[in-house]
Amino acid sequence: MILTNHHLASRIQASFIEMNDAITLRKVVTNQSIRVENLDVFIEDQHILKDINLTIPEKSITCIIGPSGCGKSTFLKTLNRMHDESPEVKISGKVFVDDNNIYGPRVNVIDTRKKMGLLAQRPCPLPMSIFENVAYGPRIHGVKKRKVVNQTVIQYLQYVGLWDEVRDRIRTSATRLSIGQQQRLCLARGLAIEPEYILGDEATSALDPLSTKKIEELFVKLKAKYTVILVTHTLRQARRIADNIIFMYLGKIIESGPTEEFFNNPRKQLTRDYLSGSFS
Amino acid sequence: MKFLEEKIFKVIMICAAMIILGVLVYIIATVFYRGLPALTLDMITKLPGGGFYLGKEGGVLNAIVGSLYIILGSLTIAIVISVPLVMYINFYLPARSIFSSLIRFSLDILFGIPSIVYGAFGFALMIFLGIRASLLGGILTVAMLIMPIMMRSFDEITRLLSRDLPDALLSLGSTKYEMVKVILRQLMPGLVTAVLLAIGRGIGDAATVLFTAGYTDNIPASLNQPAATLPLSIFFQLGSPVEEVQNRAYASAIILTVIILILSFAARYFSSKFSKHKI
Numbered sequence: 129m130i131l132t133n134h135h136l137a138s139r140i141q142a143s144f145i146e147m148n149d150a151i152t153l154r155k156v157v158t159n160q161s162i163r164v165e166n167l168d169v170f171i172e173d174q175h176i177l178k179d180i181n182l183t184i185p186e187k188s189i190t191c192i193i194g195p196s197g198c199g200k201s202t203f204l205k206t207l208n209r210m211h212d213e214s215p216e217v218k219i220s221g222k223v224f225v226d227d228n229n230i231y232g233p234r235v236n237v238i239d240t241r242k243k244m245g246l247l248a249q250r251p252c253p254l255p256m257s258i259f260e261n262v263a264y265g266p267r268i269h270g271v272k273k274r275k276v277v278n279q280t281v282i283q284y285l286q287y288v289g290l291w292d293e294v295r296d297r298i299r300t301s302a303t304r305l306s307i308g309q310q311q312r313l314c315l316a317r318g319l320a321i322e323p324e325y326i327l328g329d330e331a332t333s334a335l336d337p338l339s340t341k342k343i344e345e346l347f348v349k350l351k352a353k354y355t356v357i358l359v360t361h362t363l364r365q366a367r368r369i370a371d372n373i374i375f376m377y378l379g380k381i382i383e384s385g386p387t388e389e390f391f392n393n394p395r396k397q398l399t400r401d402y403l404s405g406s407f408s
Numbered sequence: 409m410k411f412l413e414e415k416i417f418k419v420i421m422i423c424a425a426m427i428i429l430g431v432l433v434y435i436i437a438t439v440f441y442r443g444l445p446a447l448t449l450d451m452i453t454k455l456p457g458g459g460f461y462l463g464k465e466g467g468v469l470n471a472i473v474g475s476l477y478i479i480l481g482s483l484t485i486a487i488v489i490s491v492p493l494v495m496y497i498n499f500y501l502p503a504r505s506i507f508s509s510l511i512r513f514s515l516d517i518l519f520g521i522p523s524i525v526y527g528a529f530g531f532a533l534m535i536f537l538g539i540r541a542s543l544l545g546g547i548l549t550v551a552m553l554i555m556p557i558m559m560r561s562f563d564e565i566t567r568l569l570s571r572d573l574p575d576a577l578l579s580l581g582s583t584k585y586e587m588v589k590v591i592l593r594q595l596m597p598g599l600v601t602a603v604l605l606a607i608g609r610g611i612g613d614a615a616t617v618l619f620t621a622g623y624t625d626n627i628p629a630s631l632n633q634p635a636a637t638l639p640l641s642i643f644f645q646l647g648s649p650v651e652e653v654q655n656r657a658y659a660s661a662i663i664l665t666v667i668i669l670i671l672s673f674a675a676r677y678f679s680s681k682f683s684k685h686k687i
Binding site: 208210213214215216238239241242244245246248250252254255256257260264265268269301302303314317318321 | 502503572573574575576577578579580581582583586590593594683684685686
C-alpha cells in the first residue's frame with residue numbers, strides 16, 4: 129500500500145515537472161508589465177482613486193494594502209475593465225498593459241480580460257461539473273479539440289494541487305468541494321484561459337488557515353511565470369509573500385516599495401501609523 | 409405581560425395555519441366526495457356523446473386535449489418572450505435604468521388586469537385580424553395572460569442572483585451572451601417556478617378562453633378550429649340541471665388538478681436534470 133502510494137506520488141511529481149516545462153514552453157511572454165498614468169476614478173460624484181501613477185514589475189508579487197474603502201478593489205477592477213459593467217463609474221487616465229493602453233480607442237475588452245486571471249474574495253464556481261469549470265475558459269476562447277481541452281484541465285488541476293483530490297469525481301458538481309478547494313478550482317479555471325497576470329481580490333479572506341496557506345504557496349509558485357497583483361487585508365500575508373507593497377489611503381498611493389524596505393523603514397508617518405495599527 | 413403577548417401571538421399564528429389547512433382540506437374533500445364516484449375511465453377517454461350535458465354517455469377528452477394544447481402552446485410563446493426580456497433588463501441594461509423600471513412597472517400593471525379583460529381584448533384583436541374563435545386565438549390570449557406572471561416571477565428570482573457569478577464569467581473573458589447561457593443554467597429552477605405559476609393561472613382560467621377559444625365537443629384538428637377547455641367544460645356541466653352531470657363537473661375538476669400535478673412534477677424533474685450543478 130505504502131509502495132503504491134509512493135509510486136503514485138512520484139509519478140505525479142514527474143508529470144508535474146513535465147507540465148511545468150510545457151507551460152514555460154507555451155508561454156513566451158515578453159515585456160509583461162502594468163504601468164498606470166494619471167488614473168482617476170469617480171463613482172457617481174465620489175472621487176475614489178486620485179491621480180494614481182505606478183508601475184507594477186513583472187513576474188513578482190505586488191500586494192496592495194490599505195484600510196477598507198481606500199480604493200484597493202476599485203483599482204484592481206480598473207485593470208481588467210470590470211468597471212465597464214457599471215455606467216456610474218467614470219475613469220480617466222491611462223493603464224498600459226504590455227505597453228497597450230487598455231482604455232485607449234479600439235481596445236478589445238475580451239482580450240484585455242483574457243490577459244487577467246481574477247481570483248475573487250469568495251470562490252464562485254460555475255454551475256457545472258469540476259471538469260467543465262476548468263474547461264469553460266478554453267472552450268469559449270475557441271479550443272475545440274477534446275484532447276487539448278482534457279489535457280488543459282488536467283494540467284491546471286494538477287498545478288493547483290487539486291487533481292489528486294478530485295480525479296475520481298471530476299464530473300460531479302464543483303459546489304460539493306470545500307471552500308478552499310473551490311478557491312483553488314477558481315484559480316485553475318482562471319489559469320486555463322492562459323492569462324499573463326493574476327489578480328487576487330482578498331482571495332484568501334474567506335478561507336481557513338490551511339487553505340490560505342495553500343493559496344499563498346500557489347501565488348509564490350505563480351510568480352515564476354505570471355505577474356501577480358493582490359489586494360489584501362492582512363499585513364502579515366503581504367509580508368509573507370509580497371515582493372513589492374503599495375500602500376493606499378483614501379484613494380491615493382501613500383507609499384510603495386520593496387517589501388523588506390517598506391516594513392522595516394517606512395518613509396511616511398501615515399505608513400508608520402498604519403503598520404503600527406493606529407488605524408485600519 | 410410579555411408571557412401573555414407571546415401566548416396570544418402563538419394562538420393567532422396557529423389559527424392562521426389551521427384556517428389555510430382547513431380551507432384546502434374542505435375544497436379537496438368536496439371535489440373528491442362528489443367527483444370521485446363520477447370519475448370513470450370514460451371521462452378521460454371519450455368525447456362527449458349526444459346529450460352528454462343532460463346525463464347521457466361520454467367524457468371530457470375534448471376539454472383535456474384542448475386545455476393541454478392551449479397551455480403548452482401559450483407556455484411556449486410566453487417562455488420564448490419572457491426569457492430574453494428578463495435577461496435584457498437584468499444583465500444588459502444598467503442596474504438603475506429608467507427603461508427597466510418602466511418595464512417592471514408595466515408588468516406590475518399587466519399582472520393585475522383581470523383575465524376577463526384579456527379575454528375581451530383578445531376577442532377584439534381577433535375580430536380586427538379576422539380570426540374566429542379558435543385554438544390559435546385561445547393560445548395567444550392565454551399567452552398574454554400568463555406572460556406578465558412568468559416575467560415578473562422570473563425577474564424576481566433573477567434579481568436575487570448575486571453579482572459574483574456574472575463577474576466571474578465576465579472576468580474569464582465571456583461575452584454577455586456566453587455569460588447569459590451559463591446564468592440560465594443556474595436560474596433553471598427559478599424559471600421552472602415561474603412556469604409553474606403560469607401554468608396554474610393559465611390552465612384553470614375560464615374567462616380568457618370563453619370568447620377566444622370557443623367550445624366544441626371535438627378535438628381540434630388545426631389551429632383554426634375552436635377548442636374546448638376544462639374550466640369551460642366544468643362550467644357547462646355544473647350548469648346542467650342533472651345531478652349526475654354536476655358530479656361529472658367535480659370529476660373534471662379532479663382531472664384538472666391531476667394534470668397540474670403531473671405538469672409540476674414533470675417540470676421539477678426536468679429542472680433538476682438540467683441544473684444538477686447549480687451552485
